[in-house]
Amino acid sequence: MFALYSGSLAEPGDPNPYAGGESLVLPKLWFAGYRRMLRVRIETGPAMQRYRAASRLN
Template sequence: MTKRQEYVRALLEGSLADVGDRNPYAGKSLVLAKLWRRGYRRMLRVRIDTGPAMQRYRAGRTELEISLDERRN
């Protein structure tokens, strides 16, 4: 396995991890640990941005914006 493949794999593993999973590269390889963490953060960001709480928040913002637009007109 080439270095690039290792790096891509670490990033992908982080993206596919579950909330609370430990970094398997911690204490072994700083580069791989950082890549895994970047993938993990991406996974968290996607879960937050697409989760039900964010959907409710965005729906409420849309309703508020429509209401404010109606008041202006």
């Protein structure tokens, strides 16, 4: 669970700290959290807000 959480708190471009380790699950969990962070940033960012505002006008 900590790997998932730390992935969601990562910044874009951060390397996976669990990559290359003995575990196969921890890098996948971290990456799932990282993808969640990217999705949230894209969906709630200023560019998406402008896009949605413009699409409501049409």
